[in-house]
Amino acid sequence: QTVVTQEPSFSVSPGGTVTLTCGLSSGSVSTSNNPSWYQQAPGQTPRTLIYNTNTRSSGVPDRFSGFILGNKAALTITGAQADDESDYHCVLYVGGGIWVFGGGTKLTVL
């Protein structure tokens, strides 16, 4: 069974830069996995930030960027703001029509 890994938690200082990652339990992540990233504040619907590795969703500021970093997908947030404090989820296409979400990363801005 394919497992998608994310850091359980991360913290960043206001104005700082943070990179979250999304990996596979076995193997490397590539653009073929169409990695996508979502932000979810408590009690809210997920908001799509990045899809297909590096395409920013409409209305998402360029402080958010997605790319492949080594053998993982990555999401970098620059100039962190208080309202960036949220859960961040990634999803990967693992073949055969199947998608798998990671467990999510809880980002704290302090």
Next chain:
Amino acid sequence: QVQLVESRGGVVQPGGSLGLSCAASGFSFNSYAMHWVRQAPDKGLEWVAVLSYDGGHKYYAESVKGRFTISRDNSKNTLFLQMNSLRAEDTAVYYCARVPNQGIVTSPPTTWGRGTLVTVSS
């Protein structure tokens, strides 16, 4: 604008069945693959199923395969999820979501409905 509105969920006994629908508007529904994604209380997102634009290709998470059925009626701009043999662990908010850019099943969910809560409990 693009809108996805899930039907009301509810409380179902273990072993029971429930059908969800997702009414789509603001885009050419028959050109887009669609996903169902769920989120158990205080847990992460879990992908459930995806259906191609024409209903010809459907895929499921192992956790729901054989129990859930995804389908669509393009004449009514509606996506469905029929859930049978429900278990306590199926308790979650269920979201329908559209892919971007008239994509196919290998495209991720990008536009989300607001979700509907399904509770499986006796």
